[in-house]
Amino acid sequence: MSDSKLMACLKHWQVALMLILVVASVIAIAPRFEDGKFTTNLQYGLDLQEGTWLQMEFKAEIVGFETDQSPDVFVSNLKKQLDAEMYIIEDGKLEIRSYFPKETLEAAFTSSGGKLTSYEQGVSKETADDVKRILETKLNALGTKDARVNPLTSLSGVTHYIRVELAGVSLAQAKEIVGKQGKFEIRIHTTDNQTEHVLYGDRITTVGVPSHEPPGSTTWGVSFTLDEEGARLFQEGAIATGATTNPEAHFLDMVLDGDVVYSAPLSGELAASLENEPIRQLYASTGIGPAGLEAAKNLEIHLRAGALPVDVSVAGSGYVPAELSDYFKLMCAIAFIAAAIAVGAVIYYRYREPSIVLPMIGTNLSEIVILLGIATLIQQLDLAGIAALIAVMGTGIDQMVIITDEVLHEGKVPSPTLYKKRLVRALGIIVVSALTVIIAMIPLALMDLSSLRGFAIITILGVAIGVAVTRPAYGEVIKEILSK
Amino acid sequence: MGFSGYDVNKYSPRQMVMIPLIILIISVAILGYNMATIGMPVRPGIDFSGGTAVTLFSTDTPEQLKAAFPGYPLLSIGEGVNNGKYIRFGPMDDASLQSLATLITSEYPDAKIDQIGASFGQTLQQQALIALIISFIGMTVVVFLAFRSFVPAGAVILSAFADITMTAAAMSVVGIELSLPTTAALLMLIGYSVDSDILLTMRVLKRQGKLDEKLSGAFKTGIIMTTTTIAAVAAMWVVTFAAQITVIWEIATVLLIGLVIDLMNTWLTNAGIIKWYVLKRGGK
Numbered sequence A: 001m002s003d004s005k006l007m008a009c010l011k012h013w014q015v016a017l018m019l020i021l022v023v024a025s026v027i028a029i030a031p032r033f034e035d036g037k038f039t040t041n042l043q044y045g046l047d048l049q050e051g052t053w054l055q056m057e058f059k060a061e062i063v064g065f066e067t068d069q070s071p072d073v074f075v076s077n078l079k080k081q082l083d084a085e086m087y088i089i090e091d092g093k094l095e096i097r098s099y100f101p102k103e104t105l106e107a108a109f110t111s112s113g114g115k116l117t118s119y120e121q122g123v124s125k126e127t128a129d130d131v132k133r134i135l136e137t138k139l140n141a142l143g144t145k146d147a148r149v150n151p152l153t154s155l156s157g158v159t160h161y162i163r164v165e166l167a168g169v170s171l172a173q174a175k176e177i178v179g180k181q182g183k184f185e186i187r188i189h190t191t192d193n194q195t196e197h198v199l200y201g202d203r204i205t206t207v208g209v210p211s212h213e214p215p216g217s218t219t220w221g222v223s224f225t226l227d228e229e230g231a232r233l234f235q236e237g238a239i240a241t242g243a244t245t246n247p248e249a250h251f252l253d254m255v256l257d258g259d260v261v262y263s264a265p266l267s268g269e270l271a272a273s274l275e276n277e278p279i280r281q282l283y284a285s286t287g288i289g290p291a292g293l294e295a296a297k298n299l300e301i302h303l304r305a306g307a308l309p310v311d312v313s314v315a316g317s318g319y320v321p322a323e324l325s326d327y328f329k330l331m332c333a334i335a336f337i338a339a340a341i342a343v344g345a346v347i348y349y350r351y352r353e354p355s356i357v358l359p360m361i362g363t364n365l366s367e368i369v370i371l372l373g374i375a376t377l378i379q380q381l382d383l384a385g386i387a388a389l390i391a392v393m394g395t396g397i398d399q400m401v402i403i404t405d406e407v408l409h410e411g412k413v414p415s416p417t418l419y420k421k422r423l424v425r426a427l428g429i430i431v432v433s434a435l436t437v438i439i440a441m442i443p444l445a446l447m448d449l450s451s452l453r454g455f456a457i458i459t460i461l462g463v464a465i466g467v468a469v470t471r472p473a474y475g476e477v478i479k480e481i482l483s484k
Numbered sequence B: 001m002g003f004s005g006y007d008v009n010k011y012s013p014r015q016m017v018m019i020p021l022i023i024l025i026i027s028v029a030i031l032g033y034n035m036a037t038i039g040m041p042v043r044p045g046i047d048f049s050g051g052t053a054v055t056l057f058s059t060d061t062p063e064q065l066k067a068a069f070p071g072y073p074l075l076s077i078g079e080g081v082n083n084g085k086y087i088r089f090g091p092m093d094d095a096s097l098q099s100l101a102t103l104i105t106s107e108y109p110d111a112k113i114d115q116i117g118a119s120f121g122q123t124l125q126q127q128a129l130i131a132l133i134i135s136f137i138g139m140t141v142v143v144f145l146a147f148r149s150f151v152p153a154g155a156v157i158l159s160a161f162a163d164i165t166m167t168a169a170a171m172s173v174v175g176i177e178l179s180l181p182t183t184a185a186l187l188m189l190i191g192y193s194v195d196s197d198i199l200l201t202m203r204v205l206k207r208q209g210k211l212d213e214k215l216s217g218a219f220k221t222g223i224i225m226t227t228t229t230i231a232a233v234a235a236m237w238v239v240t241f242a243a244q245i246t247v248i249w250e251i252a253t254v255l256l257i258g259l260v261i262d263l264m265n266t267w268l269t270n271a272g273i274i275k276w277y278v279l280k281r282g283g284k
Helices: A003-011 A013-029 A071-082 A102-111 A125-141 A171-179 A228-241 A268-276 A289-304 A322-351 A354-378 A383-407 A416-447 A452-482 B013-038 B062-068 B094-107 B118-147 B150-174 B180-206 B211-243 B246-280
Strands: A032-034 A037-039 A051-058 A061-067 A086-090 A093-096 A114-121 A147-153 A159-167 A184-189 A195-200 A204-207 A219-226 A252-256 A259-264 A281-288 A312-320 B051-057 B074-079 B084-089 B112-116
Touching: A003 A013, A003 A452, A013 A354, A013 A452, A051 A171, A051 B118, A061 A071, A061 A102, A071 A086, A071 A093, A071 A102, A102 A114, A125 A147, A125 A159, A125 A171, A125 A289, A159 A171, A171 A312, A171 B094, A184 A228, A195 A228, A204 A289, A219 A228, A219 A289, A228 A268, A252 A289, A259 A281, A259 A289, A281 A289, A312 A322, A312 B094, A312 B118, A322 A354, A322 A383, A322 B211, A354 A383, A354 A452, A383 A416, A383 A452, A383 B180, A383 B211, A383 B246, A416 A452, A416 B118, A416 B180, A452 B180, B013 B150, B013 B246, B051 B094, B062 B074, B062 B084, B094 B112, B112 B118, B118 B150, B118 B180, B150 B180, B150 B246, B180 B211, B180 B246, B211 B246
Parallel strands: none
Antiparallel strands: A032 A037, A051 A159, A051 A312, A061 A093, A061 A114, A086 A093, A147 A159, A184 A195, A184 A252, A204 A219, A219 A281, A252 A259, A312 B112, B051 B084, B051 B112, B074 B084
16 A cells, blocks of 8 residues: 555544544553563453352342331331341332242231232432442452442342352362351450450341431441340440540441441440340440431441441352463453454455455454443453453454445545445444344343443443444545555 | 255245245244143253253263262263263252251362352243243244335244244253253344344345345345354354363354254245245236
8 A cells, every 4th residue: 555545534523533542552551571471451250260250149128018008106116027137128128138038928918908019129318329339348358459349220120139259269269268257256444554344246136227316417437236135244344444434535446357346435324224234235426427427327337347237149250260260361362363264255256456455454453442441440350351352352353344345346446426336335234233233232231241241331432442443444545445 | 054045035925935934843843742741842951950060071971970970869860071060959958058058078179160049940940931922922923023014024923933842842852952042042042033034125125126136135145144153153053062062062052053944944934935925916
């Protein structure tokens, strides 16, 4: 190709845009050698990186209910009957934090004076976010270098599953980490900054969600309940250290795995009651406004000592060892190169004209580079994603064949007006077929069927980039190259 | 090229649609038989039925492997090239799974483990079905909007439907299981399928000229499109077969079968219907 033709190509904004995106993508991917190893900014999913995934199912359900009584009365009846923790999350919607089959709930609702109107296993988005925070806190505390926690929320807003991905951790290890609880302890200050042990976290029977105390005030806090032995230990400790007579001098500390997570004096009221009797129902206030709420949420997590507010069971899990993931990466690269060569060979066989074949392959590879560049920002690559990448290469070439064949007649480039008409017609075919591919993949991208989401997102991105950027650019390039 | 011997203008519409129609009927029968006997159109893999799959490279024989996991519900051991082994276990409880995972990690540290609970498999199955239905409906809407005419749009949709049905039947004959990756491949086929169909329909209906010329022109372009895609997928198939990358290999196999079937459905089914449609309207 002569320099003047090259310049002519570059003058078209479509071509310039494509080249700018390619350069930007190469910068984003940043291929480089670090410590003698080839690395890039591409993020790999668990197939291509050692690690474990765990998909956990919430043993809870979101149900709709109707009742003639006041909802609070109804729920408290229900609580007694089912002996389970439950919260009204919105009007007529209840989150029950234990697993009950639908039939059991129907019967229980009827005998509590109401009716079950809907049933879906899972938890509310808020609860799922709490679980996510708890798991993340736990994983961070253990120094797990690369952990992802994703609640999978359905379109109806109910979260049935939560997925945890841990790089560099074996399956058995991962299950242990997720199930592991911290060591929670309450201590009371004696003198000179010394503290004395009062009780451990196993004495805590229930932990509430952040609430106002007294109800209607602006102060946030978390209520929790001790068992009888715990309440006795708490009373003894408070009296022995002198906290009941002089609370301000004897702060109460909550300690999780050796770190003080909460420190405050007993309220005057509580101190007075403790003089006379053990108290099981306690409340720790954390302050007012958003900061108080934030602190209350953290305190709730700490009080649970890493235990989740809702029981979960492992629904699915998997592990890829390091050797295998490195091998997969290498083989994917080989598969990709082989596919590119195969496509090139077929195109060459058909057109026998380097000035058509080279731009076609060049545009195709640019498309893949741009796709990878965007992927560094939003999507990790896994095996299904690589398959999508190769499939996108196939559709890309397909569509350039459509353009080439629509535009050229007997290998000649028509007049500019006719050319334009034909290019528009070719792009019409391409847009319709691209739309169908995108539409076909949207359900997979939205539904989050584990690994298939990556497949769908890569495909949609690839097709979109093709239609928006690289195909129009190819149309201009082929015109400039072939025109006399 | 292998298909260049076929002349798209040689046969009457009735002759053209005959072969695909017979294959479609056989395919529906196969899927129906599967539905009646195993409750799914294609035998489900662990993604949908639940269970545990272990991929490892070892020179141990299947008997040795069987002996290495006593007391676990081992279902089958598949062997590939390069000493690759693919072991499947039935559903088991959390505690057994935990001990199995520990055992595998200590005996075969390079093993890949995947486990899906039975109820999770059920959920995935339902969602995959919903995805397939929504995709198909979405495709139908786009195609109808593009052509705004019943017969041409119907022909494209029928071809896509035939592609998926025949490919699913072929999967069942060849012994490929329905899993998340193969479901994705089937969905991908919807996209590939309409590609050449739309080209064909647009060329025949929206261009000036003789029907014969338009058909052979579309055929020439369409064949090169599908063969390039087949070339890319075949290369992916060969490498991943040799390298034992099951996920990509399964996707590649389904795409490969589907693309060959799509050649038939585009140039026999769809071309036959569109030819009949044009002739009926008095075109030449």
